[in-house]
Amino acid sequence: MRQVEALLRADPTVEKVVRRTGDYGLDISRAGSNCTLYLDNLFADTRELPPEQRVQLIQRYLRALWQEPPDSLPWEQARELLLPVLRASTFSMSLHPQPEPDRELVGRRTLPFLRELLVMDLTESAMFVQRRHLEKWGVTEDEAFDAAHANLARLPDEGVELYDEEHGPLWSVETRDTYETSRLLRPGFLASFAGRVEGRPIAILPExxxxLIGGDARPEMVARLTESAEREYAAASRCLTPAMYTVDDAGRVVPYRHPGQDALANRVRLAHVRLALEEYSAQKESLDARHQAQDVDIFVASYSATARKRDELPISWCVxxxxxxxxxxxxxLVAVHPSKDSEEFFMVPWAEVQRIAGGCFTPVPELWPPRHRTTGQPSPEMLAQLRAAKVSFEDVTLP
Known part of the structure; x- marks a missing residue:
């Protein structure tokens, strides 16, 4: 923090620098405008660098703050700079639990617990596109995404190279343009590795x-990628997902599920559950803070998970x-409590809860990851059917 402060104060255009109380950040006044600089990611990116490189990266980061904002560019120029990026579903919620509508990031739901966002690829950094930018440019969300994907299609693939052939060919995407994982958004990109790997193409993108892209023909390759995704996701300062992905029969990118009921299949499943745990936990924290600030009394149920004793199958549940x-x-599974006067509860598969008592809750369209808001209590007849459909952790069968 002292180093960033010193570099800021050395800039003659900076009028004031104040440390934020309770946050790892700085409030900055420059050229008549104010902004806040949070230092968590900058610290993570620079902590292992030698002193000279660290200063250079901090200076580059600060120059990015003073870049021309994207809404100052006309659409004819802006469209050539747009690119899509993958981020976690709760990205930006911790800093902006409820942004003004015109400052919401432009995004769409691409894969479970992930979002596709738009950025402007500027000289010093990438800046996220907000809804106010679309209004300024006079274009729709679809037009902006079409332009971004046209630019993505033109990105060169130099750096997509064979990494090694241990347990089969393994390919690495090291294009060094910070848009490595964006390539998965290019139609047919992952599917194009069929024939270059053994089995169906499977990809990890932990940060x-x-x-990394391999094939699922050999269990050893699946295990290797699973371990790499777990390790890199845990270590990354800008983590993305610990899960694996593949393509369906139409060539679309989808979550990878290893066939069978063995330990490897359960470990692959566990990575998807872990991603859900992380994202639902971050979402709950943000929603609880928002509701407290607004004095709204809504119970945000936790997403919980456990590994079954007999086979380590990961099973998620909520109350x-x-x-x-x-x-x-x-x-x-859903833990159903029949009444406040009783401590009884029983587990019912989510699909059965929807089938029997689906009229008691409704999806909340604006929430991602998805949540359903309760709108009523199950009738005695519904409770009887739910009780008849109850299961235990040890005997439940999951799709």
């Missing part, structure tokens, strides 16, 4: 600039509390 305005995550 934003890392993309449906009685007579409570609640937001429920989508889980494998």
């Amino acid at each position: 934003r600039s890392m993309l 449906w509390p009685p007579d409570t305005d609640a937001l429920l995550p989508e889980t494998d």
Whole structure:
């Protein structure tokens, strides 16, 4: 923080620098305008660098702050700079739990617990596109995404190279343009590795600039990629997902599920559950803070998970509390409490809860990851059917 402060104060255009109370950041006044600089990611990016390189990266980061904002460019120029990027579904929620509508990031839901966002690829950094920028340019969201994908298609693939052939060919995407993982958004990119790998192409993208692609023909390759994704996701300062992805029959990128019920299949499944745990937890924290600030009484149910004792199958579950305005995550099982006067509860598969008591809750379209808001209590007849459909962790069968 002292180093960033010193560099800022050495800039004659900076009028004031104040440390934020309770946050790892600085409030800056420059050329008549104010901004806040949070230092968490900058510290993570520079902590292992030699002193000279560290100063250079900090200076580059600060120059990026003073770049011309994207809404100052006309659409004819802006469209040539747009690119799509993958981010976690709750990206930016911690800093901006409820931004002004015109300052929402432009994005769409691409894969479970991930979002595709738009950035402007500027000289010093990438700046996220907000809805106010689209209004300024006079274009629709679809037009902006079409332009971004046209630019993505033109990015060169130099750096897509064979990494090694241990347990089969393994390819690495090291284009060094910070858009390595964006290549998965290019139609047919992952599918094009069929024939270059053994089996179906499978990809990991544990952090934003890392993309490895192998094949699922050999269990050893699947295990290797699973381990790499777990390790890199845990270590990354800008983590993305610990899960694996493949393509369906139409060539679309989809979550990878290893066939069978063995330990490897359960480990692959666990990575998807871990991503859900991280994202639902971040979402709950943000929603709880928002509701507290607005004095709104809504129970945001936790997404929980456990590994079954007999085979280590990861199973997710949530609690449906009685007579409570609640937001429920989508889980494998739901713990149903019949009434506040009883401590009884029983587990029911999510699909059965929807089939029997689907009229008691409704999806909340604006929330991602998805949640359902309770709108009523199950009738005695519904409770009887739910009780008849109950399962235990040890005997449940998951799709």
